Amino acid sequence: MSSTATKPEMGSNEEEAELRRGPWTLEEDSLLIHCIALHGEGRWNMLAKTAGLKRTGKSCRLRWLNYLKPDIKRGNLTPQEQLLILELHSKWGNRWSKIAQHLPGRTDNEIKNYWRTRVQKQARQLNIESGSDRFIDAVRCFWMPRLLQKIEQNSSSSSSSSSSVINMNSENSLSLPQGEFTDIAANHTSTTTTTYNNNNYNLNFPDHCSLHLQEPSSEISDKPTSTALIPQPLENYNNNNVWFNNPVQDHSYGMEGLNLEPFSSRTESNNYGIPQLDYNCQSSESDQWVLSSMGEYSLWNLDDM
DNA sequence: AAAAGACTCAACCGCGGAGAC
DNA sequence: CGTCTCCGCGGTTGAGTCTTT
Numbered sequence: 372m373s374s375t376a377t378k379p380e381m382g383s384n385e386e387e388a389e390l391r392r393g394p395w396t397l398e399e400d401s402l403l404i405h406c407i408a409l410h411g412e413g414r415w416n417m418l419a420k421t422a423g424l425k426r427t428g429k430s431c432r433l434r435w436l437n438y439l440k441p442d443i444k445r446g447n448l449t450p451q452e453q454l455l456i457l458e459l460h461s462k463w464g465n466r467w468s469k470i471a472q473h474l475p476g477r478t479d480n481e482i483k484n485y486w487r488t489r490v491q492k493q494a495r496q497l498n499i500e501s502g503s504d505r506f507i508d509a510v511r512c513f514w515m516p517r518l519l520q521k522i523e524q525n526s527s528s529s530s531s532s533s534s535s536v537i538n539m540n541s542e543n544s545l546s547l548p549q550g551e552f553t554d555i556a557a558n559h560t561s562t563t564t565t566t567y568n569n570n571n572y573n574l575n576f577p578d579h580c581s582l583h584l585q586e587p588s589s590e591i592s593d594k595p596t597s598t599a600l601i602p603q604p605l606e607n608y609n610n611n612n613v614w615f616n617n618p619v620q621d622h623s624y625g626m627e628g629l630n631l632e633p634f635s636s637r638t639e640s641n642n643y644g645i646p647q648l649d650y651n652c653q654s655s656e657s658d659q660w661v662l663s664s665m666g667e668y669s670l671w672n673l674d675d676m
Numbered sequence: 677a678a679a680a681g682a683c684t685c686a687a688c689c690g691c692g693g694a695g696a697c
Numbered sequence: 698c699g700t701c702t703c704c705g706c707g708g709t710t711g712a713g714t715c716t717t718t
Binding site: 394413414415416428432436465466467468479487 | 702703706707
Binding site: 437 | 684
């Protein structure tokens with residue numbers, strides 16, 4: 372195996388000197404699973420010894436929580452899950468374990484990796500410091516609506532006649548239509564994939580930012596489209612409208628030209644002030660988005676997320 | 677087909693909090 | 698109150714894999 376023995380940091384005895392590191396073997400996995408089945412989770416150092424594993428308790432805990440635990444979900448994050456991550460991260464920042472509590476079956480490690488590899492990558496490409504106001508604006512004004520659109524598309528394709536309208540309710544939270552969504556509901560009573568209850572799942576937007584999706588006008592395209600509106604004006608925001616459309620033939624793949632200037636005029640640093648926007652969202656097959664802002668076009672590729 | 681670069685994600689590390697002594 | 702151990706969290710690393718040239 373490629374794993375190596377390691378010397379313990381404190382070097383107190385021979386047992387510790389034989390501690391293993393690196394990838395886990397099948398045998399180690401089954402030892403750990405068996406031992407947890409007998410004794411339950413917790414007391415990881417004891418568990419490691421009981422199981423006869425030459426691993427630290429920490430390592431055992433990590434292996435169990437991030438990989439072996441039976442209810443762990445595999446596969447790509449769904450748009451719903453991505454949306455929830457964005458929303459919760461805007462609330463709590465890098466509190467990965469807290470965020471993970473609201474995504475049953477997903478681990479903090481997985482969410483952290485998602486954030487670093489996808490979201491922060493986008494930020495880098497846009498020359499935005501992740502976590503900055505501009506970045507938060509970009510997340511809220513572009514990525515979240517796009518994910519909502521994906522959700523809507525999934526919803527309408529899986530349940531043909533049900534409502535595909537996503538509405539804001541009076542508390543400025545977002546109610547998603549019922550559909551065949553996997554279990555991202557924050558309620559942990561269900562461990563199986565369920566149709567989630569939109570009474571339980573709301574996305575909270577700041578007061579000045581409401582959003583809803585409307586049915587597209589039918590003559591534009593027969594592809595799924597939506598219009599998202601963020602109607603509240605910001606007091607000291609100028610009149611520049613930023614809006615999406617989809618001149619599909621634009622094949623410039625860089626995103627550095629994305630113009631976030633209209634978002635940088637906020638006066639308060641800790642609100643998620645979103646300017647008055649009126650943007651048409653129309654997906655292309657390649658899922659590449661073009662932002663039109665004051666005559667400049669640039670591409671916003673959400674598949675990377 | 678091979679090399680280089682980019683990406684993913686499992687695993688490790690260091691730190692801080694909690695609890696026992 | 699101080700020290701020690703355990704546990705959990707967030708940050709980081711690096712091997713393996715995938716994609717591009």
